[in-house]
Amino acid sequence: MVSQEIEIAGLNKSFGQGAAAFQALRDIDLTIASGEFFTLLGPSGCGKTTLLRIIAGFEQPSAGTLRINGRDVTGLGPNKRPVNTVFQSYALFPHMSLADNIGFGLKMQGKPRAEIRATVAEMLQLVRMEAMADRRPSEISGGQQQRVALARALAPRPRVLLLDEPLSALDLKLRKEMQSELKRLQSETGITFVFVTHDQEEALTMSDRIAVMSAGHILQLGAPQEIYNTPVNRFVADFIGDTNFLKLRVKAVEGGAAVLELPGGKTAQASLPEGMAPTTGALVTAVIRPEQAEAAAPGTGDLQATVESATFFGTDTHLHLTLADAQGFVLRRQNRPGQPAPAPQSRLGLALAPGALRVLKD
Amino acid sequence: MRGHGWKWLLCTPALIVLLLAASGPLLIVAVYSFLSPGNMGGVVWEFSTEGWFRVFFRRDIFEPDLVEWNAAHLQVFWRSIWLSLQTTFICAVLGFPTAWFIATRPPHTRTIWLFLITIPFWTNLLIRTFAIQEMIRNNGTINTVLMQLGLIDSPIQMMFTEFAVLLGMAYVFLPLMVLPLYAAMEKMDFRLVEAGYDLYASRLNVLWHVILPQVKPGFIAGSILVFIPAIGAYVTPRLLGGGRTMMLGNLIALQFGQGRNWPLGAALAMLMLVVVVGALILYLRVVGGNDEARRG
Numbered sequence: 001m002v003s004q005e006i007e008i009a010g011l012n013k014s015f016g017q018g019a020a021a022f023q024a025l026r027d028i029d030l031t032i033a034s035g036e037f038f039t040l041l042g043p044s045g046c047g048k049t050t051l052l053r054i055i056a057g058f059e060q061p062s063a064g065t066l067r068i069n070g071r072d073v074t075g076l077g078p079n080k081r082p083v084n085t086v087f088q089s090y091a092l093f094p095h096m097s098l099a100d101n102i103g104f105g106l107k108m109q110g111k112p113r114a115e116i117r118a119t120v121a122e123m124l125q126l127v128r129m130e131a132m133a134d135r136r137p138s139e140i141s142g143g144q145q146q147r148v149a150l151a152r153a154l155a156p157r158p159r160v161l162l163l164d165e166p167l168s169a170l171d172l173k174l175r176k177e178m179q180s181e182l183k184r185l186q187s188e189t190g191i192t193f194v195f196v197t198h199d200q201e202e203a204l205t206m207s208d209r210i211a212v213m214s215a216g217h218i219l220q221l222g223a224p225q226e227i228y229n230t231p232v233n234r235f236v237a238d239f240i241g242d243t244n245f246l247k248l249r250v251k252a253v254e255g256g257a258a259v260l261e262l263p264g265g266k267t268a269q270a271s272l273p274e275g276m277a278p279t280t281g282a283l284v285t286a287v288i289r290p291e292q293a294e295a296a297a298p299g300t301g302d303l304q305a306t307v308e309s310a311t312f313f314g315t316d317t318h319l320h321l322t323l324a325d326a327q328g329f330v331l332r333r334q335n336r337p338g339q340p341a342p343a344p345q346s347r348l349g350l351a352l353a354p355g356a357l358r359v360l361k362d
Numbered sequence: 363m364r365g366h367g368w369k370w371l372l373c374t375p376a377l378i379v380l381l382l383a384a385s386g387p388l389l390i391v392a393v394y395s396f397l398s399p400g401n402m403g404g405v406v407w408e409f410s411t412e413g414w415f416r417v418f419f420r421r422d423i424f425e426p427d428l429v430e431w432n433a434a435h436l437q438v439f440w441r442s443i444w445l446s447l448q449t450t451f452i453c454a455v456l457g458f459p460t461a462w463f464i465a466t467r468p469p470h471t472r473t474i475w476l477f478l479i480t481i482p483f484w485t486n487l488l489i490r491t492f493a494i495q496e497m498i499r500n501n502g503t504i505n506t507v508l509m510q511l512g513l514i515d516s517p518i519q520m521m522f523t524e525f526a527v528l529l530g531m532a533y534v535f536l537p538l539m540v541l542p543l544y545a546a547m548e549k550m551d552f553r554l555v556e557a558g559y560d561l562y563a564s565r566l567n568v569l570w571h572v573i574l575p576q577v578k579p580g581f582i583a584g585s586i587l588v589f590i591p592a593i594g595a596y597v598t599p600r601l602l603g604g605g606r607t608m609m610l611g612n613l614i615a616l617q618f619g620q621g622r623n624w625p626l627g628a629a630l631a632m633l634m635l636v637v638v639v640g641a642l643i644l645y646l647r648v649v650g651g652n653d654e655a656r657r658g
């Protein structure tokens with residue numbers, strides 16, 4: 001059995017009192033396994049930082065329990081928890097050298113000097129900053145500060161590392177570099193990572209599991225594939241990746257699937273979410289990812305569409321289409337040499353991948 | 363460049379005032395310290411190092427060649443430095459929690475607290491000092507209350523002691539410590555405090571290793587702002603310390619007044635200047651240069 005590193009049950013957090021109270025977290029239930037790369041994903045203001053700060057011990061929950069490694073840590077200060085944070089702003093101590101920054105946690109734990117020196121050297125090597133041990137934080141670049149902040153948080157060998165949007169201040173290239181660096185560090189150290197981001201792509205590429213949050217709730221919890229392929233509601237489908245939302249009429253319901261009437265008269269099978277049984281003739285929302293349809297010759301395929309515009313993205317091109325009933329549809333087509341983008345107002349057919357169409361709860 | 367030259371004009375009025383009000387008199391004092399005293403005060407234009415000599419030494423009245431250390435002067439120097447250091451220390455110890463309190467209030471209420479801190483500046487120093495006198499006199503407020511409560515039988519002698527001078531100076535100079543400390547704390551990154559706690563530091567360790575290094579510039583500025591006026595304090599030691607706890611400022615005033623020895627007073631004033639500038643340089647070297655020294 002995988003041991004549970006963090007167990008959160010019935011956790012609520014309100015700021016302020018009385019009428020001015022604001023509930024930042026609502027009924028959070030969550031377990032994070034030991035050694036997992038766990039991501040909290042959601043738009044700004046949804047409560048990610050608040051949850052992280054509660055795990056770190058900077059905030060106390062209004063209700064609910066929090067256990068770390070089986071121990072109830074409610075009421076324990078941040079300095080008494082086997083948890084370290086990589087702050088979004090890095091929060092390196094400006095008056096200390098990088099080596100002193102990295103050694104700070106160990107020094108506060110009362111570790112012997114020789115051990116501190118050895119661990120600091122090891123950490124500097126781990127984040128590839130050996131040559132800069134004696135510099136000040138102000139004398140290195142943002143990306144380097146990020147690495148030192150990581151090393152500082154890893155040095156005391158915490159059970160859990162909390163990372164609050166650690167890469168959001170970096171430019172794209174550096175961010176990609178740090179993403180793989182983080183994955184490497186996590187597998188090398190085996191420490192449980194709780195990673196916060198509002199970047200869905202970052203979440204999908206890095207995580208073992210993702211919790212999608214909105215307005216203080218966890219909407220969906222699962223592996224990246226699961227969240228991408230079977231979003232539980234419109235919010236998740238919209239937030240993770242690009243999605244086409246189609247309003248379609250139900251023609252028949254057979255078991256766990258519905259037969260939907262497509263614009264242009266053809267029909268298609270769509271899976272139904274658990275517990276949803278629409279009546280025949282009802283309008284439902286169906287979703288399909290832009291890459292899960294293929295262009296076909298006009299008159300063939302499941303749908304007929306008119307090209308409005310094309311946007312070039314390097315690896316692929318997004319075709320903005322209009323369907324027969326004027327609903328919009330985005331098609332993602334991989335670019336191949338010698339394949340021109342279709343001209344505006346040209347017509348094409350669309351073939352939907354089998355099983356790609358899904359009915360969503362609104 | 364013409365544009366540049368023109369901007370210089372903007373600060374000429376201030377420069378002229380500084381020149382007339384500070385440099386001019388300073389020059390006069392420096393010159394006077396090398397002249398001879400007039401009988402009724404003032405100076406006689408006759409070169410003499412007697413003023414400087416008498417800063418540290420005294421001559422026997424009947425046998426001028428018999429020279430000894432001027433113990434009374436040395437005692438005043440020592441008392442001035444020691445009381446000023448203590449005042450600075452007390453202001454730092456009291457000022458830190460005060461500034462911390464203000465800096466951790468919600469932003470819109472900080473202005474109110476700062477405003478309250480500056481209220482004492484609104485009242486004349488003399489009046490404030492008389493108010494302290496009223497509190498600590500033998501039949502003043504504190505002694506009366508303590509006697510009424512039966513805690514003491516006879517009044518505690520507080521007036522005309524070094525304690526009274528310290529109390530008065532700490533009270534007068536405290537805002538000068540609080541304001542720069544507050545300015546440093548306001549600029550402080552409070553996330554560093556969280557980072558400290560996160561890395562297993564206790565409260566005391568966070569204070570020592572994270573907060574103090576960051577508010578050090580405030581401490582340096584505050585210490586300078588308190589120490590310098592403290593060492594030249596005149597009103598407070600005069601009213602609360604009396605004749606027995608004289609400080610440098612009082613000694614200088616005495617030479618220009620009853621003492622009728624202007625060159626000695628001028629030499630004492632110059633000495634004070636030298637001491638203050640020297641102390642300042644030393645202090646900045648030791649405290650301010652720490653960072654560089656540590657890096658080797």
Ligand SMILES: Nc1ncnc2c1ncn2[C@@H]1O[C@H](COP(=O)(O)OP(=O)(O)O)[C@@H](O)[C@H]1O
Pocket residue numbers: 015016022024042043044045046047048049050051
């Ligand atoms: N100390 C606080 N006092 C009042 N409201 C707060 C406090 N901290 C966060 N909030 C509110 O809680 C909500 C969630 O904030 P946060 O956890 O920082 O979101 P996220 O990190 O997902 O962007 C926000 O609406 C924010 O305004």
Ligand SMILES: [Mg+2]
Pocket residue numbers: 045048049050
């Ligand atoms: Mg946040």
